[in-house]
Amino acid sequence: MVVVQSPMAIPDPKSIPSNAPEHCPGTESELAGKSDACAGCDNQEICASGATKLPDPSLPFLKQRMSGVKRKILILSGKGGVGKSTFTAQLGWAFAADEDTQTGIMDVDICGPSIPTILGIASEQVHSSSSGWSPVYVQDNMAVMSVGFMLPTSKDAIMWRGPKKNGLISQFLKDVDWGDLDYLLVDTPPGTSDEHLSIVQYLKESGIDGAVLITTPQEVALQDVRREIDFCRKVGIRILGLVENMSGFVCPGCKTESQIFKPSTGGAKRLAEETGIELLGAVPLDPRIGKSADYGVSFLDEYPDSPATTAYLDIIDSRYPSPSTIN
Known part of the structure; x- marks a missing residue:
């Protein structure tokens, strides 16, 4: 097990036994002590009795820290490998292109933190001050926090x-001393598990403005996105819209577009129609997106003439307000 080398110790409350179930429903859940995941847990009896259903003492501190964040947006995908973290990074780059827009990216993909590499800051470390942890800055108006900064090595x-x-x-x-932000983008892991439930619970008092769901055209990805939609509706998260990534392949030389992942069931467009969710746009597959992510540079800046850049900017311009319109 990796021991995170950070300026503050990771909390490990004594009330949580060492054999706590991986998919613990949480002490506030109606299923606390009653779900299949609770079997064998030392706290099963006390959780089932309701004695643990007390307000989380950290919530007031979380609300205070988040009071300076105007918009909190979750980036979700039911399936891995659909370009969720890449989209998060490009969205962050686009916001930060306006020097008056303060942007933060929080990477809660604990087991697969790719945001530091995509943004070109994988070698940076987290530092502490009297006001808390200092995020890593890509540029003056773009702050990032990830467990990737705390690992001894990337392996x-x-x-x-x-x-x-x-x-x-x-x-x-x-x-984390986030300061005043216009946007905080939360990059989540695939699925609907611990990290997703935690972020919803911790931000329930300060509010989540909504979620953007990322998919690719093929049915195997759409199936998992349907589960993500169900998750959002069950926990009360507003769905801002769907983005279809890798929607065709753009040849950098001839600019011809062809389908790599065939939308056999209609792709994100059909899913949006079925669920009543807005389709924000479709981003074609440009191999230079992966190259930009590997080198930690902004694809939007490096390849402004790419159809994928046009698609990214169209999504952003049509959905997200400028800082001057944020209340």
Whole structure:
């Protein structure tokens, strides 16, 4: 197990036993102590009795820290490998292109933190001050926090159960000195598990403005996005819209577009129609997007004439307000 080398210790409350279930429903859940995941947990009896259903003492601190953040947006995908983190990074680059827009990116993909590499800051480290953890700055108006900054090397695996993941996410919100932000983008792992439930719980008082769901055209990806839609509706997160990534392939030489992942069931457009969710746009597959991510540079800046850049900017311009319109 990796021991995170950080300026503050990761909380490990004594009330959480070492054999806590990975998919613990949480002490506030109606299923606390009653779900299949609770079997064998030392706290099963006390959770089932309702004695643990007390307000989380950290929530007031989280709300205070988040009071300076005007917009909090989750980037979700039901399936891995659909370009969620890449979209998050490009969205961050686009916002930060306006020097008057303060942007933050919080990477809560604890076991697969790719944001530092995509943004070209993988070698940076987190520092602490009297006001808490200082995020890593890509540029003056773009701050980033990720567990990737805390690992001894990029090859180290993080093998944590749910409670420890939840503790780190709480610290990212409570102990990081984010300052005043126009946007905080939260890059999440695939699925609908611990990290997603934690971020919803911790931000429930300060509010989540909505979620953008990322998919690719093929049905195997759309199936998982349908589950993500169900998750958002069950926990009360507003869905801002769908983005279809890798929607065709653009040849950098001849600019011809062809389908790589065939939308056999209609792709994101059909899913948007079925669910009543807005389709924000479709981003074609340009191999230079992956190259930009590997080198940690902004694809939008490096290749402004790419159809993919046009698609990214159309999505952003049509959906997100400028800082002057934010209340």
